[in-house]
Amino acid sequence: MSPxxxxxxxxxxxxxxxxxxxxxxxxxxxxxxxxxxxRLTRRHLRDDELAQEIVQQTFFRLHxxxxxxxxxxxxxxxxxxxxxxLVREHWRRKKRRxxxxxxxxxxxxxxxDFMPLELRQRSALLHGALERLPHSQREVxxxxxxxxxxxxxxxxxxGTSEGAVRVRAHRAYTTLKQLLVSEIRGDE
Amino acid sequence: MTxxxxxxxxxxxxxxxxxxxxxxxxxxxxxxxxxxxxxxxxDKSDRTLAGFLRSRSTAARRMLVLSIFAVLxxxxxxxxxxxxxxxxxxxxxxxxxxxCILLVLAMFMVTRPVHLPALPxxxxxxxxxxxxxxxxxxxxWPIPAALSAAHDHGGGFMAGACMGVGLLLGVPVYAxxxxxxxxxxxxxxVAAAAAGVAGNFVLKAHxxxxxxxxxxxxxxSVALVFVVGLGLVHRWIPSK
Numbered sequence: 001m002s003p004x005x006x007x008x009x010x011x012x013x014x015x016x017x018x019x020x021x022x023x024x025x026x027x028x029x030x031x032x033x034x035x036x037x038x039r040l041t042r043r044h045l046r047d048d049e050l051a052q053e054i055v056q057q058t059f060f061r062l063h064x065x066x067x068x069x070x071x072x073x074x075x076x077x078x079x080x081x082x083x084x085x086l087v088r089e090h091w092r093r094k095k096r097r098x099x100x101x102x103x104x105x106x107x108x109x110x111x112x113d114f115m116p117l118e119l120r121q122r123s124a125l126l127h128g129a130l131e132r133l134p135h136s137q138r139e140v141x142x143x144x145x146x147x148x149x150x151x152x153x154x155x156x157x158x159g160t161s162e163g164a165v166r167v168r169a170h171r172a173y174t175t176l177k178q179l180l181v182s183e184i185r186g187d188e
Numbered sequence: 189m190t191x192x193x194x195x196x197x198x199x200x201x202x203x204x205x206x207x208x209x210x211x212x213x214x215x216x217x218x219x220x221x222x223x224x225x226x227x228x229x230x231d232k233s234d235r236t237l238a239g240f241l242r243s244r245s246t247a248a249r250r251m252l253v254l255s256i257f258a259v260l261x262x263x264x265x266x267x268x269x270x271x272x273x274x275x276x277x278x279x280x281x282x283x284x285x286x287x288c289i290l291l292v293l294a295m296f297m298v299t300r301p302v303h304l305p306a307l308p309x310x311x312x313x314x315x316x317x318x319x320x321x322x323x324x325x326x327x328x329w330p331i332p333a334a335l336s337a338a339h340d341h342g343g344g345f346m347a348g349a350c351m352g353v354g355l356l357l358g359v360p361v362y363a364x365x366x367x368x369x370x371x372x373x374x375x376x377x378v379a380a381a382a383a384g385v386a387g388n389f390v391l392k393a394h395x396x397x398x399x400x401x402x403x404x405x406x407x408x409s410v411a412l413v414f415v416v417g418l419g420l421v422h423r424w425i426p427s428k
Contacts, residue, residue, distance in 0.1 A: 023227075030223045052218075056226045061302045063230040064370050067245040068301050078303040085306045089373050092309070159305025177200045 011075040019066050029075075030059055037083050040142060044087045046127060054090065058083040080147070081157045084139055091135060129179040137172035144169050242370045249299045249368045256364060257291060257386075264390055271396045279329035280392065286326070287389040290319050291361075294382035298365045298375050312374040316415055319381035323388045323411040327403035346397055350406030351413070354387030358414055361386040380418040384411025 006014065006028065017025035034055055041051035061082050069078070130138055136158070143154045144165075151169070155162040233239030241249065271280075293315060300307060362383035369375040387410040395407070 026227075027223060030226065031219070034219050034222060052222055056222055056229070059226045060229050060233070061371060063226075064233070064239070064242045065302050067243055067248075068303065081303050081305055085302065085373075088306060092373065157305065173200060180200065 012071075012073070015066070015069050015075050016071065019069055026059075026063070029062075033079050034059070036147070037079065040080075040083060040147060041087060043127075043130070043142060043146065044138070045090065046131075050090070054083065054086045057086050061086075074153075076149075077153050077156050080143065080149070081159075084143075084157055087139075088135070126180070129176055132179060133172050133175060137168045137175070140165055140168040141172045141176070238367050241367050244368075246299055246301045250295065253295050253299065253364060253368060254292075257295070257361075260360075261389075265393065268394050270393055277329070279326075283322075283326040283329060283392050284389060286322050287385050287392070290315070290322060290385045291382055291389070294319070294378050294385070295365065297378050298369045298372060298382070300372050302370045302372070306373050309374065312378050316374075316377050316381040319385050320408075320411045320415055323384060323408040324404065326388065326392060327408045328400055330398050330400050330403050347402050347406035347409075350391055350395055350397070350402070351409050354384075354391050354407060354410030355413060356387075357390050358383030358387035358410060362414065362418070376422045377415060377419055380414040381411060384414040387411070387414075 006017075006025070009017075009025075009028075011029065011032065014025040014029050018029065037055045037058055038051055041054045042048065045051050045054070058079060062079060065078075065082070069075070130141065133141065139158060140154060143149045143157060144151070149157070151162045151165045155165045158165065234243070241252070244252070270276075297307065297312060297315060362379050365379035365382055366376065369379065372378075388407050391407045391410070397406075
């Protein structure tokens, strides 16, 4: 992608420019957020193609919702909320279709072609542990740990109180620790 | 950013960090292709009526829907004979008010901005259930039989006619709500319930045929047909 003189502009300035009809600003926003969103959705879905599709849908929805963007709003929670809504909707539909675990497993391990074997095994173990968390806790871990978002912002994204997010995060980390405890002892 | 004291302990943190370590290598071309597809999809959408309406601000979409509801309601009210004054009981008025409230609630749900957390499923399902339930309850408050002396109605045939009219009237409401829906979960079912309620509103206001059986078969069935029919259609042909 070609460099843009506004590469240092804030997300909100770019979004405002896009609302005013500047298509190049949309491209810059895509460049900033697509890799973040792809990591986020891949960890939730463990399916490269599906993750890419959800990233694209997120930007498509952002495009459709652009006229709701107001001065003073933060863009990041917007984008994250749209993506998380899409991920939740995907799981809801998947659950409805009663797809078997076997099918999920065949779609897993998207990094197989470029990860060392040991790392791949450890990654699979971690993914397995993350998948055993309830969805509400997994999305909090995703946003808190991997995306490094503050609790207040996570609360805004998932649509609950900050206190509830803290409780979910605490429970999730405790559960993860229990699930991985033998592995962690092996590292020490 | 996150507070260090909130983070999990070092052992777990180290393991979680490994997931970031296995992140994808640089995929510049992939992102380029993805962006091209998104841009094409956005441009294509902008050329359609649905794309145009969905990209209006939420306030504008809501004003548009409310205005169309109001215009249709007022035009219909005066264009066709409303049932006689004697038939306008408290229950009749309550039914119409309840239908209006349900329509407005459905409109708010369908036009909910996508950058807000999606509503819990139970809220949408509850609205659909209440909407169908309201049409059934309203059927148990029929207009007094005495008012129907002047009407020569042929039982099942008239129920079928009312149902047909109700379904026809509901279609534009359903279409309008789908046109402004940016993709809320269960938006199709909520729109279907709203269409059924809109059909019932018109039938309740104008139909002078008395009897619970007529209202159940000819009026309440409209909401049920919309919800069950469109629910099945969307289950078989899931929207994108």
